[in-house]
Amino acid sequence: MKYDVILFDADDTLFDYGMAEGQAFLNVFTHFGLPAGAEEYAASYQEINRALWADLEAGQITSAALRVERFNRLFVRHNLEYNPEEFSEAYLRFLGEGTFLIQGAAELCGALEGCRLAIITNGIKDVQLSRIKGSPLAETFEQIIISEEAGYQKPAAGIFDYAFDKLGISDKSRVLIVGDSLTSDIRGGVNYGIDTCWFNPLGKTNGAGVEPTYEIRELAELLDIVK
Template sequence: MKYDIIIFDADETLFDFKKTERVALRDTMLEFNVDYNEAEHLNIYKEINTAIWKELEDGRITQNQLKVERFSRFLGKLNYNIEASIFGKAYMNHLAKGSYLFKDSVELVENLSNGFKLMIITNGLKSVQEHRIKKSIIADYFESIIVSEEVGVSKPDPKIFEIALRTYNIDKKKILIVGDSLTSDIQGGINYGIDTCWFNPHQKENSYGIKPTYEIYSLSELTNIVNKSR
């Protein structure tokens, strides 16, 4: 068997984070009595949030700073006089409630758990991921779930892989990471020296020059890849 361990990213790989984000932002805005306009507010937030998580990947901001700064920028852009830290806490409370899996996730994880050791490594905040992922219906299939805030380092830093795998005496050639982000999951796997599988359901153009070992457009394709490796 080529692979013994399969590492998954969580959000937008197994979990539908876009839905979680959409519902959480709506419910938070309504909590603060804001007349919510999804077309306007969600697009502004996503643009700001994507940029600030990239800053985290690049080491230009800490996760503690991120918690408040993204909402400081968001509320400032909209000229709303709401305390960013209070808004941020309310948003994370709503975000933690949203554990939505993609339709193929459960079947895939169940099948793979019979022949492989499974892990999750996710860039995220402990208070959010604790509920969304660690208490999800698929959590028990994973030997470990590593949340970046808990361990103090984020993908693509190879240290997060070292932490996740420190109890395993295993050849890196027997490890595969699966994720939707080229700059986080795939670059992280490359940095650590393991095979990578880019989950690209929307068939986005790869404009980063980052070369995954495999590219798949549906989760079901992963089963074929790992079974061929046996």
């Protein structure tokens, strides 16, 4: 077996974040009495949220600030009179219920017998733990490495140092990181000196200036790489 340790990104790699996010967005607007808002404000929210997550990766905002600021900006843009802290708290509760998996995720993890599997995510701790523990993959991972606990976000080397320490490993040649994000998962892995696998189901063009070791369209393809 070529790799003993597989570090999986969570969102949009094993877990269907888009589905979880869409359901939570609908639920929170319904909860606050404006169910049509989920569709009406989705595009604005996505734009704001993407920009803030880029700021998080660059170390320009904290995770705690991001979770409220995205709604603050949304409400200012559309003149909505909701409390962003209360709205964020409710949204995160709903998001934590989104345990949807990417097609083939459960089968892949089950087939990786003999490998040590771990999650490495920039997601929000309480949300990620809730989603993972409520999913069919609840007992799959030896460690769940979350940026809030590590004190660093991917692609920073610090989160990989934290992961290696938690897993008690030092041989980088036996470790593979698998993720959908070129800027966090792949760039982080390349900079840290471990092999990388870009999960690219939509066949996006790589314009990030970083080259993964492998590229796959379906999760099942990872088995041939690992074994």
